[in-house]
Amino acid sequence: MVNMNQTTNPYMPYPVRIDRITIENEARDLKTFKVVFLDPEHTKAFHHMPGQFAELSMFGKGECPIGIASSPTEEGFLLFTVKKTGVVTGELHNLTEGRVIGVRAPLGKSYPIDRMKGKNVVIVGGGFAFTTLRALTKYMIEAGNRADYGEITVIYGARSPGELLYKEELKEWEARDDLKTYITVDKGDENWKGREGFVPAVLEEVAPSSKDALIAVCGPPIMIKFTLPVIKKLGFAPSDTILSLEMRMKCGIGKCGRCNIGSKYVCKDGPVFTLEELDVLPNEY
Amino acid sequence: MLEITLDKSKVQEFLRLLGQNRRLFAPVKDRMGTTFSEVVDPSLVCLDGLNTNLSPKEVVFPQWETLYTFEEDQANEVKLVAQETLLFGARPCDARALELLDRVFTWERIDDPYYLHRREKTCVVALACNTPGEACFCSSVGGSPVGEVGADVLAFDLGEQLYLRALTERGEALLNEASALTEKATEEDKRAVQQAAAEAEKQLQPIPIPKDLAALKESFDAEIWENLGQKCLGCGTCAYVCPTCHCFDITDETKKGVGRRVRSWDSCAFSLFTLHGSGHNPRITQAARYRQRVLHKFLYCPENFGEAFCVGCGRCITNCPAGLDLRAVLERLASLAKVG
Numbered sequence A: 001m002v003n004m005n006q007t008t009n010p011y012m013p014y015p016v017r018i019d020r021i022t023i024e025n026e027a028r029d030l031k032t033f034k035v036v037f038l039d040p041e042h043t044k045a046f047h048h049m050p051g052q053f054a055e056l057s058m059f060g061k062g063e064c065p066i067g068i069a070s071s072p073t074e075e076g077f078l079l080f081t082v083k084k085t086g087v088v089t090g091e092l093h094n095l096t097e098g099r100v101i102g103v104r105a106p107l108g109k110s111y112p113i114d115r116m117k118g119k120n121v122v123i124v125g126g127g128f129a130f131t132t133l134r135a136l137t138k139y140m141i142e143a144g145n146r147a148d149y150g151e152i153t154v155i156y157g158a159r160s161p162g163e164l165l166y167k168e169e170l171k172e173w174e175a176r177d178d179l180k181t182y183i184t185v186d187k188g189d190e191n192w193k194g195r196e197g198f199v200p201a202v203l204e205e206v207a208p209s210s211k212d213a214l215i216a217v218c219g220p221p222i223m224i225k226f227t228l229p230v231i232k233k234l235g236f237a238p239s240d241t242i243l244s245l246e247m248r249m250k251c252g253i254g255k256c257g258r259c260n261i262g263s264k265y266v267c268k269d270g271p272v273f274t275l276e277e278l279d280v281l282p283n284e285y
Numbered sequence B: 001m002l003e004i005t006l007d008k009s010k011v012q013e014f015l016r017l018l019g020q021n022r023r024l025f026a027p028v029k030d031r032m033g034t035t036f037s038e039v040v041d042p043s044l045v046c047l048d049g050l051n052t053n054l055s056p057k058e059v060v061f062p063q064w065e066t067l068y069t070f071e072e073d074q075a076n077e078v079k080l081v082a083q084e085t086l087l088f089g090a091r092p093c094d095a096r097a098l099e100l101l102d103r104v105f106t107w108e109r110i111d112d113p114y115y116l117h118r119r120e121k122t123c124v125v126a127l128a129c130n131t132p133g134e135a136c137f138c139s140s141v142g143g144s145p146v147g148e149v150g151a152d153v154l155a156f157d158l159g160e161q162l163y164l165r166a167l168t169e170r171g172e173a174l175l176n177e178a179s180a181l182t183e184k185a186t187e188e189d190k191r192a193v194q195q196a197a198a199e200a201e202k203q204l205q206p207i208p209i210p211k212d213l214a215a216l217k218e219s220f221d222a223e224i225w226e227n228l229g230q231k232c233l234g235c236g237t238c239a240y241v242c243p244t245c246h247c248f249d250i251t252d253e254t255k256k257g258v259g260r261r262v263r264s265w266d267s268c269a270f271s272l273f274t275l276h277g278s279g280h281n282p283r284i285t286q287a288a289r290y291r292q293r294v295l296h297k298f299l300y301c302p303e304n305f306g307e308a309f310c311v312g313c314g315r316c317i318t319n320c321p322a323g324l325d326l327r328a329v330l331e332r333l334a335s336l337a338k339v340g
Helices: A040-045 A087-094 A127-141 A167-175 A199-206 A221-233 A275-279 B008-018 B092-105 B113-119 B169-177 B187-203 B213-221 B224-231 B237-241 B286-305 B315-319 B326-339
Strands: A014-023 A030-037 A053-058 A062-067 A078-083 A100-107 A120-126 A152-158 A180-185 A213-218 A241-244 A272-274 B003-007 B023-030 B033-038 B064-071 B074-077 B085-090 B122-127 B153-157 B161-166 B248-255 B258-265
Touching: A030 A040, A030 A087, A053 A078, A053 A087, A062 A078, A062 A087, A062 A100, A062 A127, A062 B248, A078 A087, A078 A127, A120 A127, A120 A199, A120 A221, A127 A152, A127 A167, A127 A213, A127 A241, A152 A199, A167 A180, A180 A199, A199 A221, A213 A221, A221 A241, A241 A275, A272 A275, B003 B008, B003 B187, B008 B023, B008 B085, B008 B161, B008 B169, B085 B092, B092 B113, B092 B122, B092 B286, B122 B169, B153 B169, B153 B187, B161 B169, B161 B187, B213 B286, B213 B326, B224 B286, B224 B326, B237 B315, B286 B326, B315 B326
Parallel strands: A120 A152, A120 A213, A152 A180, A213 A241, B023 B085, B085 B122, B122 B153
Antiparallel strands: A014 A030, A014 A100, A030 A078, A053 A062, A053 A100, A241 A272, B003 B161, B023 B033, B064 B074, B064 B258, B153 B161, B248 B258
């Protein structure tokens, strides 16, 4: 899936300009960066699929692996939603629109789009891990692609209304009749008229059928822990349960030896794995 | 292939000649024994020491190297130009380690240009071990004290002279450059080499190596790791001296907006190695980290590359400040496998 050929140096980032910064939450520690390639040739040559990630590069600080939040159907730019966590993401959060950063991408394997074709798809996301699931949803509901998939169900939750990503877009999704969208928060506020409750409970309540369906899950470990039993109860096979993992990385291309779980490298064999694949790996993630 | 002999009195001249138009790396005496260094004065080369302190992997995979430089927002590629290099006197275990490293740095057709640009220009003259060392166990992990894998030329010390056999075209071309100093090997020389090889191999006692990968997988939750983890200091010495350890870090060094992105050797023994930005650490204990090192070599690499990433050089054994002996660990794992 890595589109770096022999003539290019896989450690060199593409220069991109920050075109727009959207502050996603009240705590202001989640921002979405819309970036565009400086070189139009790069824009043309760049192809990714939902689920793949990038190493974002802040010269002088380092690199950090971030999922690509935009769908390949959104041409001409890439989206990255980044939580301010450490040195590199902290630096990124300090930058203003117009600044140039580096991007090494696309890295890793995508969600199994081809296997999802003709199937019902359930998307379960929690917190700021919703980014590549946003890319996946956006990709599937695109006019030219929508007919390729059966019923699409999106269940997305965050701690509070303010912590929900892509708020405007979620409203659009809720209004669509070719997409079942369930947004939930752990605890609402005085203005919140929507659903309250944890993601696993909402999934159990919505109870999407596992027949002819795949389910893609991404969220904090605690959510995954309580969601997997529900998924099992709903009858999804481990091979139809898709997860996306996080791991500390450096090279992103299977050399530096940092992100392995057993013999699998999250950077090149993942970050997307089926539960079936994860079940045979050592419990070390 | 070409087989020649070189009188030992001519080794310096031989190296001086071959070093004229290439970089020469060979074992040189230092306070601690011998170590691979770039040789300017061939009289300092010491071929009597067995394994060098550090393996010669740094000739192709330096401890520290610049990936590229940057100035503010602008990254500048470093031109990758390597000089022809002669790695002379690497032991067969170290030569074989290079062949294993090649697999990582070309894995799944993603080529690492930094490693490869040096590796492609490196000619390896391996020196067979007449008398393997106390911590050596190459023959137990698929190697041999007289092994040829990874080498362009294999040399034997026959006392008064060196015998050199070309194994590749590059090796043959190298030997031809110095033909004025060498003689064609006689039948007697070849017999002597055969005898030396047989004797060298006889001296190594086989040690048990866990080869049942399913059983090794089962060992993940075994108590042995807890016990070993308590002894391991997490100093990373084993990784630094290991000829096949290849994990690296990438960091930025900068001063007033001008700087470079560098990669440097790293070790899975370090507690920060897998620490996430969120604070989560999948290998929170030293036991988990020690297990990673051993299983990476003897389980994950066999699964990914078909071979264990250990060439039996014994450096991790002789250098471990906590006295951890990999051979004993392997023996325990092998017995676990039998019981399980």
